[in-house]
Amino acid sequence: MAQKNHWSDWQPLPGWNPSSDVLRETLDGGQSFRWTPDAGTTANPAREIWTGTWSTHLVQVRPQPDGLAWRSPLPAAAPALHRYLGLDTDWSAHTDALPWRSDPHLARCLAAFPGLRLLRQPFGETLLGFLCSATKQIVQIKQMLALLAERHGPLVCRAGSPNPAKAAFGDAALQCHQLPTWSHLASIPEKDLRACQLGFRARYIAETAQFLAAHPGWLDETERLPYAAAKTRLIQLPGVGEKVADCVLLFGAGKLEAFPVDTWMLKSLARRYGLDGWKPAQVAHFGRTHFGPIAGLAQQYLFSWERKFGGR
DNA sequence: TGTCCACCTTT
DNA sequence: AAGGTGGAC
Numbered sequence: 001m002a003q004k005n006h007w008s009d010w011q012p013l014p015g016w017n018p019s020s021d022v023l024r025e026t027l028d029g030g031q032s033f034r035w036t037p038d039a040g041t042t043a044n045p046a047r048e049i050w051t052g053t054w055s056t057h058l059v060q061v062r063p064q065p066d067g068l069a070w071r072s073p074l075p076a077a078a079p080a081l082h083r084y085l086g087l088d089t090d091w092s093a094h095t096d097a098l099p100w101r102s103d104p105h106l107a108r109c110l111a112a113f114p115g116l117r118l119l120r121q122p123f124g125e126t127l128l129g130f131l132c133s134a135t136k137q138i139v140q141i142k143q144m145l146a147l148l149a150e151r152h153g154p155l156v157c158r159a160g161s162p163n164p165a166k167a168a169f170g171d172a173a174l175q176c177h178q179l180p181t182w183s184h185l186a187s188i189p190e191k192d193l194r195a196c197q198l199g200f201r202a203r204y205i206a207e208t209a210q211f212l213a214a215h216p217g218w219l220d221e222t223e224r225l226p227y228a229a230a231k232t233r234l235i236q237l238p239g240v241g242e243k244v245a246d247c248v249l250l251f252g253a254g255k256l257e258a259f260p261v262d263t264w265m266l267k268s269l270a271r272r273y274g275l276d277g278w279k280p281a282q283v284a285h286f287g288r289t290h291f292g293p294i295a296g297l298a299q300q301y302l303f304s305w306e307r308k309f310g311g312r
Numbered sequence: 313t314g315t316c317c318a319c320c321t322t323t
Numbered sequence: 324a325a326g327g328t329g330g331a332c
Contacts, residue, residue, distance in 0.1 A: 199319075200318085
């Protein structure tokens with residue numbers, strides 16, 4: 001039985017001061033599927049606390065009037081969170097470099113989600129998440145990954161609530177399991193994967209796991225390659241096409257030129273840029289040329305705006 | 313950068 | 324219908 005860990009005190013997180021809405025959009029808007037919101041406590045009634053897990057880390061963050069606060073029951077969380085949230089990146093410079101001066105809709109999207117940013121998640125976990133994503137909505141993808149972690153992932157820690165009135169294994173403990181590694185996934189029968197509500201995606205994950213097991217170092221090498229070469233390699237994996245590869249490179253490798261085209265991007269560019277009837281490959285080409293080398297950041301703003309304000 | 317549809321399961 | 328992919332034409 002693992003020992004029970006205790007949450008640290010809340011600590012300030014300088015460098016990013018998002019509103020509750022922008023924080024939610026960043027953590028739970030489709031980049032990551034491993035954050036869950038917690039209702040406000042007596043000490044913090046109106047605002048949300050987010051609990052998230054990646055790699056061997058477990059962290060909570062919450063918005064405050066003067067900036068973000070975080071805490072964790074585990075050591076080494078601070079540098080990991082710093083990297084995960086992209087605090088080492090000058091996002092305002094990136095945003096300013098986008099063509100918002102000549103693109104009114106982009107300007108409107110930037111204004112609607114001030115401070116929105118791209119996460120830098122572990123590469124392998126990002127691949128797993130987006131292999132689950134085909135024709136599924138965020139809530140369902142989160143459910144699949146939660147089941148995979150709960151049934152097949154190692155326990156990260158046992159973190160009790162510091163509030164004795166709340167159950168020790170309440171909300172804060174829900175995400176306590178790590179995702180299974182690719183080498184462990186390779187040992188899981190496909191039927192057990194299907195039992196995690198993966199459907200036809202179970203075969204993709206099983207076959208990708210077999211490939212990665214047969215090619216040690218392949219994933220790490222891929223992460224270090226430049227965008228185009230890395231994408232060419234990722235697309236060789238079963239279940240990984242253009243869209244999934246771009247998501248993995250954008251959210252899991254910091255390749256800002258990746259421009260994933262999903263149904264929301266098709267809608268956005270059809271409605272706001274007049275690209276009716278354009279195919280995904282054509283829209284991707286438009287995105288790369290129109291938005292430039294940081295097209296992935298523009299994509300995230302357009303995506304968030306279309307989901308929140310675009311309707312249907 | 314061709315088009316069509318099966319693939320699992322849930323909302 | 325849902326934040327795709329792969330195989331068949």
